[in-house]
Amino acid sequence: MAIIVIDGISLEVPDNKNVLECALENGIYIPHLCHHPDLPENGSCRMCIVEVEGQEGVTTSCTLRAKDGMVITTKSDRINKLRKLSMELLLASHPEDCSTCPKYGDCELQTLIQYIGASTGRLHSRVKGFKENTENPLLIHDMNRCVLCGRCVRACNDLRKVGVLQYNQNDMETYVGTLHDKLLKDVNCRFCTACAEVCPTGTIRDKLQAMNTEYTKEELIVPCRTECPAHTDIPRYIRFVKEGDCDAAAAVVREKVPFPHTLGLICTQACRTKCKRSEVSEGMSIREIKRYAAEHDTGKYWKGKGKQLPDTGKKVCVVGGGPAGLTAAYYLRKQGHDVTIKEALPAMGGMMSYGIPSYRLPREVVAKEVKVIEDQGVKMETGVKVEKPVELLNEYDAVLMTIGNHMGVRLPMKGNHLPEVLVNITFLRQASLGQETGMGKRVVVLGGGNVAFDCARTAKRLGAEEIHLACLEARDVMTADEEEITQAEEEGIFVHPAQTFERITGTEEGHVTGVDFMNVRKFYFDENRRPVIEKEEGSEHHIDCDTVIFATGQWADLTEEAGLEQGRGNSIVVDENKNTSVKGIFAAGDCIYGTKSVIMAIESGREAATEIDKFLGGDGDISEVLAPPQFADPAIGVIEGFGDLKAVGKKILPAKEREDNFNQFDFGICDSDICAETGRCLQCDLRTQIHGARLWTQYS
Secondary structure, X not given: OEEEEEOOEEEEEOOOOEHHHHHHHOOOOOOOOOOOOOOOOOOOOOOOEEEXXXXXXXXXXXXXXXOOOOEEEOOOHXXXXXXXXXXXXXXXXXXXXXXXXXOOOOOHHHHHHHHHOOOOOOOOOOOOOOOOEOOOOOEEEOHHHOOOOOHHHHHHHHHOOOOOOEEEXXXXXXXXEOHHHOOHHHHOOOOOOHHHHHOOOOOEEEOOOHHHOOOOHHHHHOHHHHHOOOOOOHHXXXXXXXXXXXXXXXXXXXXXXXXXXXXXHHOOOHHHHOOOHHHHOOOOOHHHHHHHHHHOOOOOOOOOOOOOOOOOOOEEEEEOOOHHHHHHHHHHHHOOOEEEEEEOOOOOOOHHHHOOOOOOOOHHHHHHHHHHHHHOOOEEEEOOOOOOHHHHHHOOOEEEEOOOOOEEOOOOOOOOOOOOEEEHHHHHHHHHHOOOOOOOOEEEEEOOOHHHHHHHHHHHHOOXXXXXXXXXXXXXXXXXXXXXXXXXXXXOOEEEOOEEEEEEEEOOOOOEEEEEXXXXXXXXXXXXXXXXXXXXXXXXXXXXXXXEEEOOOEEOOOOHHHOOOEOHHHOEOOOOOOEOOOOOEEEXXXXXXXXXXXXXXXXXHHHHHHHHHHHOOOOOOOOOOOXXXXXXXXXXXXXXXXXXXXXXXXXXXXXXXXXXOOOOOEOOOXXXXXXXXXXXXXXXXXXXXXXXXXXXXXXX
């Protein structure tokens, strides 16, 4: 250790540590621009100059090493004049349009100008004349704003070990660019965006700025984690899978959700829609990576090792054993409460067991993950339908309604009452239970979401000879997953987008003969969210069938006798804390917001568990850490052709081998390909490890 004196203040600091860091860590501000705590020093900006007693002239404090007995001065007339001169030299070639700069209000250079008191009046200014480069994914390069601090070059070369950025020179200017000014993708950039993070001006910046969105900066930096309803730490578990530690990866997922394998098979992947990788080539196969982790998980980090608080003596009844109810019950039990689930159907799982076909989600997967919740101590009662939840308050301290949406909707159109007109949920449930569905040989499914395709593909597997699926939406805006649409077409299902359902036709005896349609010229929602449909004149046409399946929405199976305030579609009205109109009764999942997804139901169940725990006297903190610590190496290095790497394909059986049975046909990413797929990740979260700017306003 060394004793040094800075501006009369005696400090004990590590010997040979740079003086600038010594000062900043002790609350003494020395102006700086090229310095960054995560990068090697280069002393180029000359803002951090100081005087050392016994030495001639000034020296940059970022390159000055602490030695015992040093006496340092950071402010003097000479220092102030030299700093101002250095700043004015920088500003001579820097645009003056601060108010129009995207970095305005968050620019280190701007605050430094205020501190030093420099102006642009004394020196002759010049315009660099660089064209703003917007051709790269994710980033904008505007070298007119560059002050040659070198942070971006050091971040790329020294911090990331990628080596894409370098100093170039044209006839007039030195500037930062790539070899031969190639696009970033062509020089193997890893698109980690560390360069944008360390840039003190608006020179290298993100195309999408937080100020233009409702998101925080960190939410924009790691959009997959942000878009996941449960905010699962996706980059962390992808890295674990890449390292070959599936146990740790599965534990990361289980820190947020109790159904990693289920989600690995059927998650709607909101995360992938915002994956930054998709702007470079193709988005990450996040769902398949999660599935791989779950399928190779031994439970090493979570079985018997998670949170379990002491019993509180409080009792909770969860009505409905779907993903929302099971999730809430699991975390409420971990908080120490006595929890009982009452489920109307023969088995737990809700739509996971009775709505999603088994070829997509094998029932043994659901049963295995439900068993984990039961082993946690949650009591489960099946075949019990609760009609009057208010009465449960006589026995329980709190009640949670998670009954889902198990009642299909028939559109108000001619012929909807005919006996061969079926509804989605009933049809899928009967098929799942092996019961007679009443389906004929020629089927028309009305609807364009995933449930509609589940109905159509289930009908195919039950022996229907001709299946048509029609929906209002145009092909490019259909709500079903693209994978569902493509696989259905491969299985011989005819898809008819942009169609209105005019009427269901029938015989005099009252049996379905088909459906009349018209082509949709335009379909949109007005300012009041009411649908507006413009039909194409003279486009009437008919499709023959003997069965029609409505797949146009679901409602909660709930009557007024339940005693709860209800909204549109039989939904249960709740406030922001999941409270219903009856104190002590809460609600979560599809029954409060409509049919969405399993991952949204899981998150809704987590939120309900938090609120109920608070209601029962707890702190509402259901968080837990299961996975081991992870070292995320910032030195990601070079990967040849990284920008052009495409998503790894999955092993999927051909249509002829899958269309006549309910066996699983999608086997995900194989062992030999998983490392390649995880290696495509941009590791956006590494950027959050980079220290933020420390402005002079933060120091006394």
